[in-house]
Amino acid sequence: MNGLIGTKASAKFIFVATDDESNLPSKSEMKEYFPNHEMNIYKAWGRFKESFFDIQNYIKIRTDGILSHRSWSSNSTHCISHAIRLSNECKSNSFFNLKYQYICVGTYHLDHNLMKELDEILSLIRKINDVTSDIVTFGKTLDKGKNIVEQNDLVDLSMTNPCQQSLNKLLNGYGSSARQELEKQLSSWHNKALWI
Numbered sequence: 001m002n003g004l005i006g007t008k009a010s011a012k013f014i015f016v017a018t019d020d021e022s023n024l025p026s027k028s029e030m031k032e033y034f035p036n037h038e039m040n041i042y043k044a045w046g047r048f049k050e051s052f053f054d055i056q057n058y059i060k061i062r063t064d065g066i067l068s069h070r071s072w073s074s075n076s077t078h079c080i081s082h083a084i085r086l087s088n089e090c091k092s093n094s095f096f097n098l099k100y101q102y103i104c105v106g107t108y109h110l111d112h113n114l115m116k117e118l119d120e121i122l123s124l125i126r127k128i129n130d131v132t133s134d135i136v137t138f139g140k141t142l143d144k145g146k147n148i149v150e151q152n153d154l155v156d157l158s159m160t161n162p163c164q165q166s167l168n169k170l171l172n173g174y175g176s177s178a179r180q181e182l183e184k185q186l187s188s189w190h191n192k193a194l195w196i
Contacts, residue, residue, distance in 0.1 A: 003048035010111035012195050014084040016103040023103055033096040038087040044080045054118050056080055059105055066179050069125045092196055109195040121185050132175040139171060
């Protein structure tokens with residue numbers, strides 16, 4: 001995110017999602033809503049596209065839930081099309097918010113520390129989700145082993161009849177407490193970063 005924030009200590013952002021750039025507010029409108037402001041508009045796929053990854057992932061998690069977060073790739077769904085960066089002195093404007101609420105996906109006052117914190121939380125979420133996915137695969141691997149043994153008339157009770165109670169204890173709810181803690185961390189981050 002450093003590219004978007006630039007050399008300033010922090011900046012205020014309005015993140016929008018629109019397929020039609022004519023939906024974006026004009027510079028004259030922005031001057032009306034935010035007098036004496038500095039303003040830059042960045043395309044999510046433009047010069048600072050890497051700077052959008054964490055915010056894209058964060059907004060996707062807020063929409064689709066924590067289990068949706070996997071590693072970002074170029075095929076990932078984009079939920080932001082543009083970022084409007086404003087100077088720190090800008091106050092939120094209710095009239096702007098009302099007029100553009102249909103394309104606005106978030107308004108945040110971001111600094112380098114907040115972005116580092118978000119990156120760390122998202123990294124942990126991705127790791128927990130990857131491990132959880134491995135556990136789900138582990139259950140399928142057990143079924144595959146059971147089928148192989150049975151199809152080939154092999155005798156191995158550890159493969160054909162594993163202790164279901166022990167497996168359920170291990171697999172049911174695996175990672176759910178960690179995800180709940182990470183959801184709290186995301187909520188705390190949101191409260192610190194939200195520009196209202």
